[in-house]
Amino acid sequence: MPGLFAPYEQFARWCTERVFGLDPASRLGSSVEFFLYDVPKVLTLLLAVSFAVGTLQTWLQPEAVRRMLEGRRLLFGNIAAAVTGIFTPFCSCSAVPLFIGFLKGGVPLGVTFSYLISAPMVNEVAVALLWGLFGWRVAAIYIGFGVALAIAGGTVIGLLRLEKWVEPFVWEVPAAAGGVAELTLRARIAEGWRSSREIFGKVWPYIVGGIAAGAFIHGYVPEELVMRWAGPGNPFAVPVAVLLGVPLYANVAGVLPITEALAGKGMPLGTVLAFTMAVTALSAPEMIILRNVLRPPLLAVFAGVMTAGIISVGYLFNFVL
Amino acid sequence: MKIQILGSGCKKCNQLRENAEAAARELGLDFEIEKITDFGEIARLGALVTPALAIDGRLKLAGRVATPEELKPILAQG
Numbered sequence: 589m590p591g592l593f594a595p596y597e598q599f600a601r602w603c604t605e606r607v608f609g610l611d612p613a614s615r616l617g618s619s620v621e622f623f624l625y626d627v628p629k630v631l632t633l634l635l636a637v638s639f640a641v642g643t644l645q646t647w648l649q650p651e652a653v654r655r656m657l658e659g660r661r662l663l664f665g666n667i668a669a670a671v672t673g674i675f676t677p678f679c680s681c682s683a684v685p686l687f688i689g690f691l692k693g694g695v696p697l698g699v700t701f702s703y704l705i706s707a708p709m710v711n712e713v714a715v716a717l718l719w720g721l722f723g724w725r726v727a728a729i730y731i732g733f734g735v736a737l738a739i740a741g742g743t744v745i746g747l748l749r750l751e752k753w754v755e756p757f758v759w760e761v762p763a764a765a766g767g768v769a770e771l772t773l774r775a776r777i778a779e780g781w782r783s784s785r786e787i788f789g790k791v792w793p794y795i796v797g798g799i800a801a802g803a804f805i806h807g808y809v810p811e812e813l814v815m816r817w818a819g820p821g822n823p824f825a826v827p828v829a830v831l832l833g834v835p836l837y838a839n840v841a842g843v844l845p846i847t848e849a850l851a852g853k854g855m856p857l858g859t860v861l862a863f864t865m866a867v868t869a870l871s872a873p874e875m876i877i878l879r880n881v882l883r884p885p886l887l888a889v890f891a892g893v894m895t896a897g898i899i900s901v902g903y904l905f906n907f908v909l
Numbered sequence: 910m911k912i913q914i915l916g917s918g919c920k921k922c923n924q925l926r927e928n929a930e931a932a933a934r935e936l937g938l939d940f941e942i943e944k945i946t947d948f949g950e951i952a953r954l955g956a957l958v959t960p961a962l963a964i965d966g967r968l969k970l971a972g973r974v975a976t977p978e979e980l981k982p983i984l985a986q987g
Contacts, residue, residue: 650957650972681919682959682972688952761952783973877917880948 593629600625619807626799626845630720631792637716638787643780644675646771650686653703654693662746663739665699670738673706674731680708680874687881688758697754698746705894706738709869713791714840718864721848722857729905730861737865737897744893745886753886791841798845805849814853826902829859830895833866840867862902870894910987913943913966915951916959924974925960932977933984940984 600621604610610617653672657665678686683704690700710731719727771779818825836843847860870891879887912929916922926942933940945951945963954963958972962980969983 654957678958678972681917681921682957684917684948685915685951685959685961686957688948689955689957692952757949758952761949 596625596629596632599628615807617807619803622806622849623799623803626721626802626848627796630717630795630799630845631788633720634713634716634791634795635784635788637719638712639780639784641675641677641712641780642783642787643776645677645783646776646779648672648676650676650678650689654690654695657690657695657699657703659694660696660699662696662698663743665696666702666739666742666746669695669699669702669742670706670735673703673738674710674735676707677711678707680871680877683708683874683877684880687878688761691754691758692761696746697751698742698744700742701745701890702738702742705741705869706735708871708874709738709865710734711868713787714844714864714868717795717841717844721844722851722860726857726861730864733861733901733905734865734869737869737894737901741890741893741897745889748889750886750889753883753889755881755883758881794839794841795845798842801842802845802849805846806852809849809853811853814850814855818850818855818859820854820856820906825855825859826862826906827899829863829902830866830870830898833863834870835872836867840864843867856906858902858905858907861905862898865898865901870898910938910940910984911943911965912940912984913945913954913963915945915954915956915961915963915971917948918944918946919960921974922960925962928975928977929962929980929984932980935977936981936985938984 601612603624604612604617604621608617608620610620612618612621653669653676656672657669660668687700687704690703691697695703715727715731718730815821818829833843844864847855847863851857851860875887875891878890882890912933914922914926914929916925922944926944930942945954951959951961954961954966955968956963956971960974961971962969962975962983964984964987970980975983
């Protein structure tokens with residue numbers, strides 16, 4: 589989509605030259621221009637994407653998703669669950685009630701996992717940031733690989749028949765039916781706007797901070813340094829990026845702008861994608877929460893399948909595509 | 910009436926609790942607030958996403974922090 593962000597580019601150039609009197613080719617000037625271009629662009633996209641997702645989400649409340657996935661067979665159910673997950677991001681504090689509710693509602697374990705992988709990984713903040721920082725193609729590739737990984741991960745867990753490693757109390761909870769309120773279109777849009785403002789309010793300081801750090805890297809960190817540590821010549825860059833991503837949960841907004849600056853200096857895109865997936869899908873707090881319903885062997889299988897999958901995505905992208 | 914706040918104890922649940930308390934007090938209701946953090950209990954009440962709010966064991970709202978204004982009609986219905 590060329591041209592969409594041209595006004596932002598002109599604004600950044602104009603501010604850098606006229607307001608700050610800096611040469612965009614200088615170190616400080618290129619940092620300032622980078623910052624002034626990225627911040628408004630990413631914040632605009634964040635508002636737009638989270639508004640769209642927040643509105644669409646009202647048609648896909650978890651109740652409705654559960655009814656749709658009830659008793660679905662392997663593979664077809666996994667595909668439906670992973671695709672639905674794109675539009676229904678949820679906070680990791682809801683992972684456990686969702687897990688119990690889905691299983692009790694008759695959604696198979698593997699299908700439940702596809703949803704649990706896809707929903708937090710393909711979330712509006714990550715998509716808006718990837719779009720703003722790397723372009724819509726990269727955002728689309730991320731969504732595609734994220735959905736593929738959720739389908740594969742859930743299918744593997746489903747085929748292994750690991751129900752015995754779900755904490756027994758989960759099966760003993762009596763099934764409950766909650767009602768879903770029908771909303772008018774107006775109420776749906778209001779809900780989208782509300783969720784968009786909420787996300788924006790929570791995330792913007794991380795974005796501004798992250799872009800400031802990225803702008804510094806852009807202007808001051810030498811390319812050779814990035815190439816040596818994170819460039820295509822380092823075969824371990826992908827697994828290291830994945831390991832670094834695990835403790836950075838909820839800070840995808842702060843760390844992605846830094847990876848953009850690193851990518852600008854030679855870090856390959858597959859490494860960026862793997863890192864983003866690790867931040868969103870392999871978070872330590874979520875693992876701790878899931879421990880409430882998964883016995884350690886199942887938790888280990890889940891973490892192992894995800895780690896292997898994310899690293900494969902990184903390598904596949906860097907070396908094959 | 911018993912107003913039940915369902916959630917693992919994150920910031921959002923506390924916010925919902927405060928809003929529910931404010932709304933109930935403004936309506937002049939006779940109420941007590943119960944916090945439910947046990948995952949089995951949350952699921953038994955039928956909440957798939959938290960924070961959620963139930964009144965006397967019936968789920969009324971799930972997945973978001975409603976404002977006191979939004980909560981008033983829900984609480985008034987009982």
